[in-house]
Amino acid sequence: MSYRVFARKYRPQTFDEVVGQEHITRTLQNAISAGRVAQAYLFVGPRGIGKTSTARILAKALNCVNGPTATPCGVCDACKEIAEGRSLDVLEIDGASNNGVENIRELRDNAAYAPARGPFKVYLIDEVHMLSAGAFNALLKTLEEPPEHVKFIFATTEAQKVPATITSRCQRFDLRRIPTESISAHLQDIARKENITMEPAAADAIARAAEGGLRDAESMLDQSVAFCGDNISATDVMAVFGFTPREVIHSLLDHVLARDAAAALAVIAGQAEAGRDLSRLLADLISLIRDELVAGVVGASSAPREKLLLLLDLFAETEARMRWATDKKLQFDVATIKAVHILDQASLDDVLTTLSALSRGESVPAAPVRQTPPAVPARPAPVAPAIPAAAAPPKLETAPAPAPISIPAPTPSAPTHETAPARQLPSEDLLLTKAEEREEKSIDASIAWENVARTYETSIKYRWLTKGVFALIEADSVLVQLPPSEAKELASFLGEMGRKDAEEKLSKALNRKLTLRIEIGEHLAVVEETPEPEPEPAPSPEVKASTPEPAAAVPQAPVGDPMDEFKNDPLIKKALEIFRGEIQTATK
Structure with a gap:
């Protein structure tokens, strides 16, 4: 028998096994128990959180030999066929490849026939937003008034692309991202069943990297087992996926808050040389800043809130640019230098606090900050000699002096004009x-x-x-x-x-x-x-x-x-x- 990955092997088969979607499973169980099952459902949410799995469980609950029931047995032929994807009464359709009008017309014609085994014929259309406008229009009438034995279940990751005429005919369920703690606990449960020793820190690291997607976490666990074997440590997980240890992220934030740009850039350079994903490092840094802000609200952090908000905005913009940048490290370095520069500027609260302290006659603790650049007072020293050097301009003021000098010079050369010297002597x-x-x-x-x-x-x-x-x-x-x-x-x-x-x-x-x-x-x-005298060219x-x-x-x-x-x-x-x-x- 071929190997089955964890994502398929441990796929939930009952509502109780669905992780992190209790608000959905409980609603569906109550609807089945009360006999209030709608003709169409729309499951919305990101990838890997259980949309298709929940739809299959709902189909099994409707067509189980004991059903409709909120707890399908999973051992009857109907349940096995649905779990294996070979049931004639549960048709899974890929909306991306069967999105034409002709496909929907064929579906509409086949919907009139009775189911082969169970009481219901279920049409499960995945990625329904990929259907064309004509296909949606062809589905409207059948979706609004389907036969008694037909149920529609739609799944999509982009609900905004589904026409409102389709959404209004369905009951919409928004599946949420699964919490990190739930993913970590599920991974450790799989490790126990597989006789694998895994550190809790390793499970936490994989759960954080999955970003709420259980299928992604299970795939990463598969990869970790292939690399580490039966003993999975946090260090091995960091090495496999290029994750940055939490200590390094805390150190980077501390250097930025301390306005030590050189040390912060050294941390980034070290992670880049180690082959770490800088986009992941930046995302972890943003997450840490968010945690510090939340901790500051409850009084568990002393970091300045205004500075953290500035850093959060700056690094969030950098994260958006890094997605399309060819040199991610350059973007990260520039953002870090800019962050240190922003923090080095005095905020309005700092100014008000300083003025208030001075008005009360208290000492201002801002002096040590100004002592760090001692080179500033040394610079005016060379400027001082430049001031006497500017003594040249006074010489320009004495420039009119040559005028009286040139006037007496021609006086002896033109003795015939006696009145002119009399006028020009003074x-x-x-x-x-x-x-x-x-x-x-x-x-x-x-x-x-x-x-x-x-x-x-x-x-x-x-x-x-x-x-x-x-x-x-x-x-x-x-x-x-x-x-x-x-x-x-x-x-x-x-x-x-x-x-x-x-x-x-x-x-x-x-x-x-x-x-x-x-x-x-x-x-x-x-x-x-x-x-007439020609000696005039001489004074010229x-x-x-x-x-x-x-x-x-x-x-x-x-x-x-x-x-x-x-x-x-x-x-x-x-x-x-x-x-x-x-x-x-x-x-x-």
């Missing part, structure tokens, strides 16, 4: 005094002129308005100079009475009546051509070297010329910066 004081007196007024006028130019932004006039050079502001007029290339546009603008409009806008911006004077820069060329390199700014054009003018003073005026330079303009030499 040039530094004069420029500073002018800047102080006219700075506020010139800035306001410059901003006002920029605003006036922006009002023409959508017009073609905006092009030369922005090229205009803000020259100076007097008591009742503002002078703006344009390059000769803009003469045509200026004439067109004045012809359209645009100057009046600009004057009104400028006067309104400065809150006083002003006249706009717009000139072409040809007179600049005349002034520049007046100097000196001035260029001392002023790398746009003032490079200044050396072209004579030293004592008023135009030189105009170009060197800080207000003019400021206007050039505001309007992004430049001073060009006009030629006749």
Whole structure:
């Protein structure tokens, strides 16, 4: 006789042998005893928890020679045939492979015939959710009003895919996952019957790994016997299935809560090198965090609840990503580092507790946490010398000094212009005094002129308005100079009475009546051509070297010329910066 696996050999044959489904078995026993058996039942639940076994027991209870009875004998021909799957009155149909309309039509036609041996003809359709929409529709009428001798039993793992029209015609029973303790006790019972010595810890490890599925646990027990023989230890079970010992899981959680990322990563690396299933390790870690949360609710754990909730959310998201990740260890490592980083951040409760302690004058125990990184105070030390290194900027402030140096230099080279040196000898004081007196007024006028130019932004006039050079502001007029290339546009603008409009806008911006004077820069060329002496190129390199700014054009003018003073005026330079303009030499 061929070997029969534990899942088939120890399959329940009576309602009392069904493990962990007392709420289902008791209801069915009472219905059979009271003669209130429905025409259709729907068994719903995950794999390996007894849906098909319960359906077979129900069929045996209906067709037993002593039945209908809540306790089928299991020795009569009807019971044996049903247990072996060869009964003509109990037809087991796989819904995944017989899901067409023609299959259901054949079933409906055969249902009209009387049963061969027992009082009932039972149709057991497994994975009924796999039937097509047409097959469900073909089954509706027969399911609602079947013959007196026909009973339907449906089993499915995905009840949401069964149409509501089918569910409403059935009595639905939801089978639950079997508790770990019940699975462990059942495995030890099988071990005793098979004369196998098994440690309780080994049975507990298999029961936890089965996740509520008794068939999975029995298959794992079969595999353990094949590996260990008649003596099954917890260590052997861990080695066979790659389970992680509980001590390792506790150690990993302790390292994370202690914010020791290196030690936590070392635990993960060690389990990966040992061939452990990291997905199972993460699932066990989540289960342990859940246990700690529950223990904290009842006061049996001192772990911070807020931290555990954060860890639970983080690792649950990681578990979902690890199902499709190619590198599971990478996901686990990143999640562990992130968990340590999250725990290292102070929570709102910690802040409130600290503030409350400080308000009462108590000492705050947070100091030791800050002592762990002593390298932090050492870092400001090298930063300190960087501050004197920034002494370079003060040198930039002394940059205006070359201006007075360059002014006396050309003084001996142009003795003919005596009035210019007289004006420029105290040039530094004069420029500073002018800047102080006219700075506020010139800035306001410059901003006002920029605003006036922006009002023409959508017009073609905006092009030369922005090229205009803000020259100076007097008591009742503002002078703006344009390059000769803009003469045509200026004439067109004045012809359209645009100057009046600009004057009104400028006067309104400065809150006083002003006249706009717009000139072409040809007179600049005349002034520049007046100097006949040629020693002027000599100071040009000196001035260029001392002023790398746009003032490079200044050396072209004579030293004592008023135009030189105009170009060197800080207000003019400021206007050039505001309007992004430049001073060009006009030629006749």
